[in-house]
Amino acid sequence: MFVIEPISPKVDDDIQHKINQKTKPLGALGQLESLALQIARVQHSGNQHLLSTPLQIKKPTMLVFAADHGIAAFGVSIAPSEVTIQMVQNFVQGGAAINVFCRQVGFELEIIDCGILQPLTDQAKVIDQRLGAGTNAMHLTAAMSLEKVALGFELARQLVSRHVDAGCNIIALGEMGIGNTSAATAVMSAMLNINVEQCVGRGTGIDDATLVIKTKLINQALDLHQHELVSPEAILAHVGGFEIVQMTGAILAAAEQKILVLIDGFIATAAALVAVTLFPQARDYLVFAHESQEQGHKLLLKQLQATPLLSLGLRLGEGTGAALALPLIHAAVNFYNQMASFDDAGVNNVV
Numbered sequence: 001m002f003v004i005e006p007i008s009p010k011v012d013d014d015i016q017h018k019i020n021q022k023t024k025p026l027g028a029l030g031q032l033e034s035l036a037l038q039i040a041r042v043q044h045s046g047n048q049h050l051l052s053t054p055l056q057i058k059k060p061t062m063l064v065f066a067a068d069h070g071i072a073a074f075g076v077s078i079a080p081s082e083v084t085i086q087m088v089q090n091f092v093q094g095g096a097a098i099n100v101f102c103r104q105v106g107f108e109l110e111i112i113d114c115g116i117l118q119p120l121t122d123q124a125k126v127i128d129q130r131l132g133a134g135t136n137a138m139h140l141t142a143a144m145s146l147e148k149v150a151l152g153f154e155l156a157r158q159l160v161s162r163h164v165d166a167g168c169n170i171i172a173l174g175e176m177g178i179g180n181t182s183a184a185t186a187v188m189s190a191m192l193n194i195n196v197e198q199c200v201g202r203g204t205g206i207d208d209a210t211l212v213i214k215t216k217l218i219n220q221a222l223d224l225h226q227h228e229l230v231s232p233e234a235i236l237a238h239v240g241g242f243e244i245v246q247m248t249g250a251i252l253a254a255a256e257q258k259i260l261v262l263i264d265g266f267i268a269t270a271a272a273l274v275a276v277t278l279f280p281q282a283r284d285y286l287v288f289a290h291e292s293q294e295q296g297h298k299l300l301l302k303q304l305q306a307t308p309l310l311s312l313g314l315r316l317g318e319g320t321g322a323a324l325a326l327p328l329i330h331a332a333v334n335f336y337n338q339m340a341s342f343d344d345a346g347v348n349n350v351v
Helices: 012-020 031-044 070-074 082-093 097-105 146-165 180-192 208-224 232-239 242-256 266-278 280-285 295-303 320-338
Strands: 061-067 108-115 126-128 170-176 260-263 286-288
Touching: 012 031, 031 280, 031 320, 061 082, 061 097, 061 242, 070 180, 070 208, 082 108, 082 170, 097 108, 097 320, 108 242, 146 232, 146 242, 170 242, 170 266, 170 320, 180 208, 180 232, 180 242, 180 266, 180 295, 208 232, 232 242, 232 266, 242 260, 242 266, 242 280, 260 266, 260 320, 266 280, 266 286, 266 295, 280 286
Parallel strands: 061 108, 061 170, 108 126, 170 260, 260 286
Antiparallel strands: none
16 A cells, blocks of 8 residues: 655745745746645655755656557447557657657656557567556446556556656656546546536547447446445446556555656546545645546546646647646746845845
């Protein structure tokens, strides 16, 4: 089990005072100020002696978790499951949007095979954390066993620990998997005990007829397992995905290690909901990159009391929104570290 310490509020007032004394009107940097406060809270950990230590972003790492879903064979997406491995190969070759954006902003990119249908023949650039060859079709049987959930958590914990040991202090989460918006929708509906119709969206762009099928099968899955959905782990086992399990584990592992986690879109936010339900104190470590076009994402963000950094109409996944948010993380850190105070600059504080 994870051991996650809540962040002490002891130095919150001191951090806020430092932000307020920068040469600007009070609150003039808007959301960057609350972001700087959050980063400082994480990195200073309630320790008065650390307040003079500059904030740092070290070895930012994008973790993209890939897996397949049994339900994808039943007409819930515009693409077949084979596209998952094709896109993972594209990641490996450096040709996807996530590659472009990671190169642009300075993210190290790592691809994790959590359980695509067929393993890549060349795994040199992909981390093997396979829990199986895709999940079971959740509307017919449980997506996976509880043992697979526990194993996924542990593999994610080891992955995050390796990066922290190498000096990383911020990870971002992305995903790839045909059918994974169906799994995320089912997880969200079960976790929040709300109708599927309030959560379901068009994923990569399905038409009305496909949306009807998708909604019907997710409802069928939740009806089938309704008496078994008794805990977050059980919800993941019955209607989740291998990548959602490992993203949840990565969030908890990062919080345990007291590092920031940059959450991407709908699927990653569904994993965040599970993680925060298991360990509410993990919420302090999460930064939400953007609000996607997926219908349920806005409701998920509201449930997590999250104000996303960006709203660009994205619906790609892969971690692309999280990658685009990294410059804002740097901006918050840099103004906190480098911007003069009124006293330093000899400017009258008229705020």
